[in-house]
Amino acid sequence: MAWFMGIDIGSVMSKGVVTRDGKLVAHHMLASGVNYRNVSLRLREELLADTGLGAEDITRTVTTGHAAGLIPLSNKHVADTQCCARGSNYIFPSVRMVIDVQGQSSQVIHLDERGQITGFAVSEACASGSGYFIEAIANVLQVPLEDIGSLSLYAKNPVTFTTGCAVFGESEAISRVAEGVTKEDIIAGVHKALAGKISVLIDRVGLEEPCAISGGGGLNIGLIRSIEELGIQLLIPSQPQIVNALGAALFAGEQDS
């Protein structure tokens, strides 16, 4: 019996998945911190403990995400775009487009029925196109990140951010607070702003449906609603953060055959 591992080192969270016979059997998540080497080794330990396996039982490990080249236990590195397409295809075989909202970037991916990429667009190297923007505003408003999505659903009058820059956006949020604008309206404004950046990416490759979301952004119901307001129905995985790690593990398995 062959077991495979996928490790995805993200800018915020690191995720690990174990598969057997092309099926997901275990997954684990840890905060990435600054030492990617350490976090990848800890992830493996946790996954082995969860499955009761030894390191020698893992036939192959594929890594993806940040600094994947630094990770000691990798047999191969696969780009996160490919892993995202592969993982999304496993969860939703009918999906033809994925919106992947990560901590430091966003991407829109077109894929075929086998989970292979047919086109994609990635956000520029600018924090306002990524989950960071939401994190920064959550921080300014002192709202825990996990509450930010549901809180924004109570917005009555979402603010419009005049800037496309996450740094200036923070100052703008502070000014709005000083003017007495509610946290809900400010947060909903950030979700709208990020959805706007994603819509630019979608325009670049064209809209395909069915469409799924992945990455940390998939946990944020406020962001999901803002994207849906663009006229896109989203399929939401129960564990949107592990999609890329899952894709990596599936790639590890496929190489064996």
Add this chain to the structure above:
Amino acid sequence: MTKVVILNSNDDICADVIKHTGAEHRRLANTVMEEALEQAGVSFDEISYVIATGYGRITVPFADRQITELTCHARGVYHYVPSAKLAIDIGGQDAKGLKMNCGKLLDFVMSDKCAAGTGRFLELIAASLDLKLDDMGKLSLKSTSKASISSTCTVFARQEVVTRISEGVPLEDILAGIHDAIASRITRMVEKLKIEPDVVFTGGVAKNIGVIKSLETKLGFKVMVPEEPLLSGAIGAALLGKEITLKALAQGKPVQRGRRSLSESTFFQ
């Protein structure tokens, strides 16, 4: 920052005050004005003409006239360096390049969409390194091998700085990398204006010797920095006020003054 400059008829500076704009001063430009009047030892009525400029120029209820910062800036730079062909101004929220000849503005470029390439970038980096903004420039001159900062985005550059620190890169090399990054960005921005000397560098960032040196390396020649690089816009405004007054007097016309109210700004004016 809010700056007030009072000039006498010989163009001597009788008062200059620089204060944080902040949320309060935006409404209270009058307090900065009062401080300048006290410094100059004159009453408000003795001021022949008041020009307000900059982002907050419409929130100055005691001005006779508002003029854009580009015009005022060009005039102020001309006062310092009559031969200036290009002025580079890097403030806290934007960066501008002004192509000019004999004080006349010919063309300009501006960047205010992104914090990278503005003083804000340096402020945030200084804060994450626990450094005083004023110390960054000098410290960076000790660098022997500047660190490479590849991110344009301020947020990502800040993370890159943290990574460099954890890799053991000396602080001065990181700072040199940061100054190089901002100088590259600004040089790229002003390239559209066909750069030729003399280049005058103003704004808060012109107080940073590290950025000055990096900019000179990129341009291939020296740049000139006024003694007080924050004041060029305000001095330009004062000089334009004097010109308006003298022109009216020469034509024998009364000086057209605004409805001055030396009080705090309200939204209803």
